[in-house]
Amino acid sequence: xxxxxxxxxxxxxxxxxxxxxxxxxxxxxxxxxxxxxxxxxxxxxxxxxxxxxxxxxxxxxxxxxxxxxxxxxxxxxxxxxxxxxxx
Numbered sequence: 001x002x003x004x005x006x007x008x009x010x011x012x013x014x015x016x017x018x019x020x021x022x023x024x025x026x027x028x029x030x031x032x033x034x035x036x037x038x039x040x041x042x043x044x045x046x047x048x049x050x051x052x053x054x055x056x057x058x059x060x061x062x063x064x065x066x067x068x069x070x071x072x073x074x075x076x077x078x079x080x081x082x083x084x085x086x087x
Contacts (some may be wrong), residue, residue: 003032004024007045008021008024026057027048
């Protein structure tokens, strides 16, 4: 998330339906995962974006959304202070 903020100047929570932000977020996740695992990743954002198909991005977005849907409300920040879910 920090890499995304540095790359775009936006918080991850500001992505909404923006495909370009989702692409940048996927790039940042990939770059961070490679760094953690010691895997060489020397692709820039534009080269990364050029290598993706719309289907790749849609599948990844669906997977991220499915994972978020499975988290308890207290982990996603969708509960207010009285324990009621925000809409």
